[in-house]
Amino acid sequence: MNSKTKTIISLIIFVLFLAGVYFVYNGFVNKSQPDTGNTQPPGTVQQNSDAQPDENNGSGAEGVTEDETEQSEEKLKALDFTVYDKEGNKVNLSDFYGKPIIINFWATWCPYCVEEMPLFEEKYKEYGEEINFLMVDAVDGNRETKEKGEKFIEDSGFTFPVYFDTDEDASYTYQAYSLPTTVFIDADSYIIAYQPGMLTPDMMQKGIDLILGTEPDTVAHD
Numbered sequence: 001m002n003s004k005t006k007t008i009i010s011l012i013i014f015v016l017f018l019a020g021v022y023f024v025y026n027g028f029v030n031k032s033q034p035d036t037g038n039t040q041p042p043g044t045v046q047q048n049s050d051a052q053p054d055e056n057n058g059s060g061a062e063g064v065t066e067d068e069t070e071q072s073e074e075k076l077k078a079l080d081f082t083v084y085d086k087e088g089n090k091v092n093l094s095d096f097y098g099k100p101i102i103i104n105f106w107a108t109w110c111p112y113c114v115e116e117m118p119l120f121e122e123k124y125k126e127y128g129e130e131i132n133f134l135m136v137d138a139v140d141g142n143r144e145t146k147e148k149g150e151k152f153i154e155d156s157g158f159t160f161p162v163y164f165d166t167d168e169d170a171s172y173t174y175q176a177y178s179l180p181t182t183v184f185i186d187a188d189s190y191i192i193a194y195q196p197g198m199l200t201p202d203m204m205q206k207g208i209d210l211i212l213g214t215e216p217d218t219v220a221h222d
Contacts, residue, residue, distance in 0.1 A: 075190040078183075081170040083136055083163035086150065091163055093170070094189075096132040100211035101185040103134045105165075105176035107144040108152045112198040113180040117158060119204055124160040127208060135162045138171050138179060186211045 078101070080094045093101070104120060106113035124133045135158075137149035146164045153162050165171050174183060176196075184193040184207040192210050195203065 075192075078185045078189045078191055079173050081165075081173040082167065083134075083165050083170050085161075085163055093134070096134065097189045098187065099132050100130065100187050101132045101134060101183075102207070102211070103136060103170075103174070103183040103185070105136050105138050105171060105174070105179055105181040107138045107140075107179055108148050109143050110179040114152075116180060116198045117156065119199065119201060121158050121160055123204060123208065127212075128160075130212060131208065133160045135160050136170050136176075137162060137164045138168075138176060139164050139166045140168065141166075182207070184208075184211050186213070 078093060078097070080092055082090050082092050085091050093103070102120075102123075106117070108114070120133065120135065127133075137146070138144055139146055139149065146166060149162065149164060163170075170176070174181065174194075178196045180196075180198055182193075182195045182199055183191060184195075186192050193207050195207070199207070
């Protein structure tokens, strides 16, 4: 597949994300943050951005409306990609289907990526038996290389599984152009949340609860 075709497909996929993915988090809220090289600061918890306002001008009906039920059914299946493990073996996202998955796109030059990594290590140690963690190093061959990523992980003592996106297949597929970016996928291989920006502990836990089915997927009212 040539680069032009791949770019067109990536743009189509991004539109699908905007139309179909349930956005639990919004990472594009703080415009005053300095530009640190296409990195994203922490986002804020947000319910479905496609939710419609109450036409009856009320404060919101109790429970889940018919529209909200339909929206919850309009989920997007996880899109497969290929990355590589430390030994250079091909690994597909689909290899991990059947159990909840957390994908984190990161790079050593990204300060927010580095800052949130201890949180991923903590949650991996806590939920590693229940959730597949895929820490995907966004290798571009210039600012980020496989060697840089391996050295950083080894020096830091992290134990979570690390994969290298040397073909940039995963980054294209999930439009992970702002780092860090995290994707939460449930056991049925549906994308539940997509977060461009650093996760706070509360946001991480909410995403985990959603893909494990321990967090009610409803809109909260004041």
